[in-house]
Amino acid sequence: KIGVIENHIRKDLSFSWLVDLTSICQLIYKKFNWGKNYRALVEKCEMLEMRMRNLKTFSTTRFPNSVRAVFDTLIDDFPAVVKCLEDIADSEDNGSEARNRADNAKGILRKICSRRFVLKLSST
Numbered sequence: 001k002i003g004v005i006e007n008h009i010r011k012d013l014s015f016s017w018l019v020d021l022t023s024i025c026q027l028i029y030k031k032f033n034w035g036k037n038y039r040a041l042v043e044k045c046e047m048l049e050m051r052m053r054n055l056k057t058f059s060t061t062r063f064p065n066s067v068r069a070v071f072d073t074l075i076d077d078f079p080a081v082v083k084c085l086e087d088i089a090d091s092e093d094n095g096s097e098a099r100n101r102a103d104n105a106k107g108i109l110r111k112i113c114s115r116r117f118v119l120k121l122s123s124t
Helices: 002-011 013-032 035-047 063-089 096-112 115-123
Strands: none
Touching (some): 035 063, 063 096, 063 115, 096 115
16 A cells, blocks of 8 residues: 555655655665775765664665665765765766766765755655
């Protein structure tokens, strides 16, 4: 039943903010799920003396619980995520791939470093 309700909510224009929020969270999860960026996130958490909670992805079968977990872990890891994205954006590496990574990080930073995003994330 929850899945049916969730599908209706996603189609309701008054909840487009929630769809946008979940999309941004997915972008961040994909960016830091594994590899070099994941290691950088672990190092940032250690540097900031934070306990890393590991970003989570959404479950299509347990949407409400999944969303809450995704938002909670992003809130906890938010300072380290921002610092990592800033490092990627400020990278002086040359080459088109490095520029694409930097541009992508800048785009994510523009989306998440706003009062509106933080308020939406913390109020869910």
